[in-house]
Amino acid sequence: MCLAIPGKVIAIYEQNGLKMGRLDYAGTVNTACLEYVPDVQIGQYALVHAGFAISVLDEEEARKTYAVWDELVRAAAEEGTDIFGMPFEKSPPG
Amino acid sequence: MKYLEEYRKPEIVRHLVQEIRAITTRPWMIMEVCGGQTHSILKNGIDQILPKEIELVHGPGCPVCVTPLEQIDKALAIARRPEVIFTSFGDMLRVPGSREDLFMVKSAGGDVRVVYSPLDAVQLARENPHRHVVFFAVGFETTAPNNAMAVWQAHREGLRNFSILVSHVLVPPAMKALLSSPRNRVQGYLAAGHVCTVMGWEEYEPIAAQYHVPIVVTGFEPVDILEGVLMTVRQLERGEARVENQYSRVVRREGNRPAQELIRKVFEIAPRKWRGIGEIPASGLRLRPEFRAYDAEVIFDLGELQVEEPAICISGLVLQGLKKPDECPAFGRQCTPQTPLGATMVSSEGACAAYFAYHRQRAEEVREGAEAGKAADA
Numbered sequence: 001m002c003l004a005i006p007g008k009v010i011a012i013y014e015q016n017g018l019k020m021g022r023l024d025y026a027g028t029v030n031t032a033c034l035e036y037v038p039d040v041q042i043g044q045y046a047l048v049h050a051g052f053a054i055s056v057l058d059e060e061e062a063r064k065t066y067a068v069w070d071e072l073v074r075a076a077a078e079e080g081t082d083i084f085g086m087p088f089e090k091s092p093p094g
Numbered sequence: 095m096k097y098l099e100e101y102r103k104p105e106i107v108r109h110l111v112q113e114i115r116a117i118t119t120r121p122w123m124i125m126e127v128c129g130g131q132t133h134s135i136l137k138n139g140i141d142q143i144l145p146k147e148i149e150l151v152h153g154p155g156c157p158v159c160v161t162p163l164e165q166i167d168k169a170l171a172i173a174r175r176p177e178v179i180f181t182s183f184g185d186m187l188r189v190p191g192s193r194e195d196l197f198m199v200k201s202a203g204g205d206v207r208v209v210y211s212p213l214d215a216v217q218l219a220r221e222n223p224h225r226h227v228v229f230f231a232v233g234f235e236t237t238a239p240n241n242a243m244a245v246w247q248a249h250r251e252g253l254r255n256f257s258i259l260v261s262h263v264l265v266p267p268a269m270k271a272l273l274s275s276p277r278n279r280v281q282g283y284l285a286a287g288h289v290c291t292v293m294g295w296e297e298y299e300p301i302a303a304q305y306h307v308p309i310v311v312t313g314f315e316p317v318d319i320l321e322g323v324l325m326t327v328r329q330l331e332r333g334e335a336r337v338e339n340q341y342s343r344v345v346r347r348e349g350n351r352p353a354q355e356l357i358r359k360v361f362e363i364a365p366r367k368w369r370g371i372g373e374i375p376a377s378g379l380r381l382r383p384e385f386r387a388y389d390a391e392v393i394f395d396l397g398e399l400q401v402e403e404p405a406i407c408i409s410g411l412v413l414q415g416l417k418k419p420d421e422c423p424a425f426g427r428q429c430t431p432q433t434p435l436g437a438t439m440v441s442s443e444g445a446c447a448a449y450f451a452y453h454r455q456r457a458e459e460v461r462e463g464a465e466a467g468k469a470a471d472a
Contacts (some may be wrong), residue, residue: 055350
């Protein structure tokens with residue numbers, strides 16, 4: 001019920017007096033109401049629930065998290081095994 | 095897909111599990127409130143990879159599951175009327191009322207339609223001026239601003255043939271009700287990320303302080319959930335009880351102000367019944383008096399309905415985290431997603447349906463055991 005997925009805003013327009021947008025979800029394009037994210041810009045990612053954008057993704061926060069994980073992955077690669085004692089599969093971070 | 099794949103990487107998952115294992119010194123019971131998280135936990139086997147000391151219990155955060163039986167019966171009564179186009183999100187159609195569900199009403203000729211957004215229901219009202227369009231407004235704080243916008247828009251355009259059947263519930267009062275129960279076993283909470291996207295997390299701070307439980311606002315991907323568990327366990331091990339935000343790429347402390355404003359303009363706080371739990375004071379929303387013209391319950395005046403719940407179903411205990419789905423005598427036998435006795439088996443976010451789908455092996459063992467039992471009795 002509270003499912004929401006991130007999509008990239010590719011167009012902003014008005015319909016019936018409401019701010020609306022077209023969002024691209026990895027190739028699938030759909031419309032959403034943008035009234036609750038009034039400052040959103042084309043190119044930003046918004047989280048959409050039941051036809052409404054409810055948050056603009058904070059890309060800086062996301063980047064900070066990835067940096068922490070990249071550190072984890074690097075540390076893991078140095079240890080050479082995972083928690084199950086299996087050889088760790090190296091994958092490029094990012 | 096950007097902002098999803100990064101949160102599903104197995105090496106990060108493994109690392110977080112390792113980290114949780116490293117800091118856990120004793121058993122802890124953590125509740126994920128949100129049904130979407132329950133689904134993700136079971137689908138990804140997160141409950142299986144955590145150290146055995148960490149038990150996840152599933153909370154009441156499935157709007158489909160907690161919508162009271164009388165609201166479902168009211169929806170059915172309205173949907174049967176020839177002048178009505180009854181609209182809903184798809185997951186409400188199979189929820190059993192006392193005797194039937196919305197699919198049965200549809201197959202008997204009722205005009206029941208699934209919409210993606212409540213604004214689609216408003217559009218149907220514009221296009222069908224001689225019919226009355228009702229939208230089934232079910233959900234938590236995540237869905238409330240969208241339904242508020244539909245009413246606001248209908249009001250602004252002067253549409254007289256649109257109304258909503260409201261069954262909105264709020265998460266914090268339910269968390270407080272569970273924590274106040276003498277049977278409470280929950281020591282830490284993963285708070286529902288998308289509810290907090292709308293509402294922020296300020297209202298959780300007094301709960302964390304009063305009941306001395308850590309509350310961590312958490313997202314939905316495997317990495318999000320494990321990071322939420324890690325943050326919760328870290329607090330529990332240190333004896334702390336604060337609100338933290340794991341889902342910082344989406345959730346801000348103050349939430350979404352414009353969405354909160356419209357909720358307040360259109361709805362007011364009211365007591366609500368929760369299916370399987372009972373009435374919780376100030377735990378839901380109803381339309382404000384100035385929007386009563388859009389209240390389907392007022393328009394169709396259905397009065398009090400007599401309802402009957404199946405006696406064998408333990409969904410109420412499951413919703414309160416007091417029982418696991420496979421502890422129910424009907425689980426996988428009389429009660430399956432094809433023949434659900436309770437709403438927790440209907441919605442994919444219901445704990446019973448998630449157990450059935452992802453603990454299938456266990457469900458099959460239960461069935462085989464039952465059949466073997468029958469054969470032995472014969």
